[in-house]
Amino acid sequence: MALRVCVRSLIFSTRVQLWRETLSSRTVIRPFSRHHELQSESSPGSKVLLHFVNQNGTKMSVMATEGESLLDIVINKNLQIDGFGACEGTLACSTCHLIFDESVYERLEPVADEELDMLDLAYGLTKMSRLGCQVIVAPWMNDMTVRVPLGVKDQRVPQEAKNKQ
Amino acid sequence: MCLALSRLSECGIMRNIKRSFMPLSRLLQASTCPAALSSSARRLVSGCASSPKVCIVGGGAAGFYTAQHLLKARSDMVVDIYERLPVPFGLVRFGVAPDHPEVKNVINTFTQTAQHERCSFFGNVGVGMDISVEELKNAYHAVVLSYGADGNRSMRVSGESLEGVFSARDFVGWYNGLPSNQELCPDLSCETAVVLGQGNVALDVARILLSPLDYLKKTDITEQALQSLKASRVNRVLIVGRRGPLQIACTIKEVREMINLPETKADMLPSDFEGIAEVLKGLPRPRKRLTELMLMTLKVNEGGQNTCKRWGFRFLRSPVEVLPDADGKKVAGIRLAVNKLEGSGEEARALPTGQTQDVECGLLISSIGYKSLPLDPTVPFDPRTFTVPNNMGRVLHTAGLYCSGWVKRGPTGVIATTMNDSFETARTLLKDAASGTLDLSVYKAGAQEITALLKTRGVRAVSFSEWEKINSEEVRRGEALGKPREKVLDVKEMLEVAWS
Ligand SMILES: Cc1cc2nc3c(=O)[nH]c(=O)nc-3n(C[C@H](O)[C@H](O)[C@H](O)COP(=O)(O)OP(=O)(O)OC[C@H]3O[C@@H](n4cnc5c(N)ncnc54)[C@H](O)[C@@H]3O)c2cc1C
Numbered sequence: 001m002a003l004r005v006c007v008r009s010l011i012f013s014t015r016v017q018l019w020r021e022t023l024s025s026r027t028v029i030r031p032f033s034r035h036h037e038l039q040s041e042s043s044p045g046s047k048v049l050l051h052f053v054n055q056n057g058t059k060m061s062v063m064a065t066e067g068e069s070l071l072d073i074v075i076n077k078n079l080q081i082d083g084f085g086a087c088e089g090t091l092a093c094s095t096c097h098l099i100f101d102e103s104v105y106e107r108l109e110p111v112a113d114e115e116l117d118m119l120d121l122a123y124g125l126t127k128m129s130r131l132g133c134q135v136i137v138a139p140w141m142n143d144m145t146v147r148v149p150l151g152v153k154d155q156r157v158p159q160e161a162k163n164k165q
Numbered sequence: 166m167c168l169a170l171s172r173l174s175e176c177g178i179m180r181n182i183k184r185s186f187m188p189l190s191r192l193l194q195a196s197t198c199p200a201a202l203s204s205s206a207r208r209l210v211s212g213c214a215s216s217p218k219v220c221i222v223g224g225g226a227a228g229f230y231t232a233q234h235l236l237k238a239r240s241d242m243v244v245d246i247y248e249r250l251p252v253p254f255g256l257v258r259f260g261v262a263p264d265h266p267e268v269k270n271v272i273n274t275f276t277q278t279a280q281h282e283r284c285s286f287f288g289n290v291g292v293g294m295d296i297s298v299e300e301l302k303n304a305y306h307a308v309v310l311s312y313g314a315d316g317n318r319s320m321r322v323s324g325e326s327l328e329g330v331f332s333a334r335d336f337v338g339w340y341n342g343l344p345s346n347q348e349l350c351p352d353l354s355c356e357t358a359v360v361l362g363q364g365n366v367a368l369d370v371a372r373i374l375l376s377p378l379d380y381l382k383k384t385d386i387t388e389q390a391l392q393s394l395k396a397s398r399v400n401r402v403l404i405v406g407r408r409g410p411l412q413i414a415c416t417i418k419e420v421r422e423m424i425n426l427p428e429t430k431a432d433m434l435p436s437d438f439e440g441i442a443e444v445l446k447g448l449p450r451p452r453k454r455l456t457e458l459m460l461m462t463l464k465v466n467e468g469g470q471n472t473c474k475r476w477g478f479r480f481l482r483s484p485v486e487v488l489p490d491a492d493g494k495k496v497a498g499i500r501l502a503v504n505k506l507e508g509s510g511e512e513a514r515a516l517p518t519g520q521t522q523d524v525e526c527g528l529l530i531s532s533i534g535y536k537s538l539p540l541d542p543t544v545p546f547d548p549r550t551f552t553v554p555n556n557m558g559r560v561l562h563t564a565g566l567y568c569s570g571w572v573k574r575g576p577t578g579v580i581a582t583t584m585n586d587s588f589e590t591a592r593t594l595l596k597d598a599a600s601g602t603l604d605l606s607v608y609k610a611g612a613q614e615i616t617a618l619l620k621t622r623g624v625r626a627v628s629f630s631e632w633e634k635i636n637s638e639e640v641r642r643g644e645a646l647g648k649p650r651e652k653v654l655d656v657k658e659m660l661e662v663a664w665s
């Protein structure tokens with residue numbers, strides 16, 4: 001676990017400073033493939049019970065493994081959340097936006113500027129918002145509930161609607 | 166009805182089985198569920214099942230996301246995508262910058278959709294040219310217009326057609342390999358380029374002009390563009406907007422990328438930011454963070470000795486006239502009206518002060534917006550907003566017609582915005598189908614009918630597996646150059662590869 005966190009923060013600092021390396025470092029955080037390899041090499045982390053509440057308010061409970069990202073879980077467990085993880089965990093979109101309880105939010109790893117940049121484009125942004133691809137399951141999260149922002153009629157925030165052009 | 170229902174549930178089961186036991190499920194599908202057959206086999210038997218058939222015009226993000234939602238929501242729905250070009254993915258292929266490969270990951274999901282057993286892709290079929298919307302409406306229960314925004318907003322100033330003046334749309338199309346822009350040959354021998362407009366597209370263009378070649382050469386930028394950029398002498402890019410820093414349209418990620426460009430420094434005018442720090446506190450978080458980042462560029466003067474390239478925003482300026490060189494042929498500069506703001510915040514308006522300012526440049530790129538064009542006289546079109554008038558994706562006054570993506574809401578927003586509005590359109594269509602507003606009881610022949618029509622017109626479609634041949638060829642050519650792909654630039658060549 002500690003190792004994985006290290007790897008992640010390393011990735012962040014490399015991306016921020018070594019511009020040329022952007023490409024390769026982003027690929028490393030792609031959770032669908034590489035991240036898994038990373039995990040299987042290390043000890044089989046403990047199991048943690050998590051609850052996801054999707055756009056329709058449906059609660060889905062799953063057993064997750066320590067070290068997986070919340071995006072990994074949604075994809076691997078095939079949870080019904082529309083359009084989740086469009087960029088596949090490369091910090092290039094905000095479709096894995098999740099909302100946490102305050103007590104949980106405060107214990108999460110600090111958020112990087114790049115994640116905030118993407119969150120700023122998310123609809124339904126709250127103070128307790130994070131991107132699921134950047135939140136890694138830890139044992140203390142057992143029984144935590146995370147929410148997908150409600151599907152609203154017009155999901156564009158005014159700022160975002162004006163973005164392109 | 167009973168039969169139809171049992172078919173439906175069988176289809177659902179079959180698909181689940183298919184994931185794990187492909188050959189067995191194939192066997193089962195063939196005998197029980199027409200809707201789940203391979204596309205060619207399905208076409209043969211499609212007469213016996215009156216599955217709902219929907220076609221989508223345009224194979225970009227909106228088309229694929231609409232298809233994805235429809236296919237997922239109803240296990241009997243057949244969705245066909247018609248795309249004008251032989252290659253799919255629209256602006257994800259031809260718009261998104263080559264140094265944003267992670268944005269293009271959405272292509273993986275689109276590919277899964279296209280490979281879905283109830284989805285077929287027909288590339289090389291231009292709707293409004295090869296086939297009409299009316300004909301599609303006859304062949305399908307519903308038609309979804311997702312043909313994007315192919316037009317350009319023009320600056321409407323004199324000198325716009327001088328050499329060295331380009332629309333961002335064409336410039337982006339050029340470096341991204343859009344076949345219709347391959348003759349662009351921009352002259353990059355000048356030092357200063359001006360980009361009009363301050364959206365993300367403008368920043369994409371500025372970034373590509375200033376990025377180190379060592380970096381670009383590892384992307385899927387076309388070799389032709391790379392060679393031009395290699396010879397480029399552009400070392401200063403000014404990004405001009407008609408309003409102030411608090412109204413800038415780009416997003417923070419793109420500004421951060423500009424700041425992080427190696428050997429390049431920000432060249433801003435401190436006077437543009439007077440009084441800005443004081444209003445920061447009351448701003449919504451996204452606007453606040455973006456403004457703080459811009460303010461930071463005023464303070465840090467990084468780069469040192471190696472810094473030979475510069476970029477900067479210029480605010481409160483609108484184009485008045487493109488200034489020609491002595492021969493009157495080529496752009497030599499741009500005359501800008503100096504504006505002041507009326508009101509504040511997002512809604513502030515730019516008003517001319519009567520003063521002007523001339524800025525020298527040898528390259529002028531206008532990035533003031535894309536716009537959709539009307540497709541067909543039978544399709545409603547709002548010439549003011551350049552969109553198809555609709556209510557949550559339902560085209561007004563036209564039963565059976567829907568729209569999604571840029572043609573629905575205008576050319577703004579990121580792919581995720583397009584995804585959400587495409588899902589909304591799909592939900593609207595499904596609701597209409599459930600309520601009976603969309604009549605599914607009549608038999609529709611779908612692609613069978615359209616393919617026959619196309620045949621009489623000498624049009625041959627490119628299937629998704631034929632696109633995959635183009636894809637493999639591009640990846641193969643890219644490998645030789647150390648790039649993720651080298652795009653085929655010519656439609657004729659695309660077709661040759663597809664049908665080889
Ligand atoms: C330069 C640029 C860079 C961008 N970069 C990003 C980015 O980094 N991140 C991000 O999230 N978003 C980005 N976007 C926004 C994103 O590309 C759009 O949100 C999205 O592509 C819009 O999808 P669409 O399907 O409506 O249009 P398009 O992607 O344009 O798709 C329309 C499709 O319809 C086809 N078509 C047109 N006419 C016809 C016809 N008559 N018959 C059949 N087919 C037709 C076109 O060939 C095209 O394939 C960028 C946009 C641009 C312009």
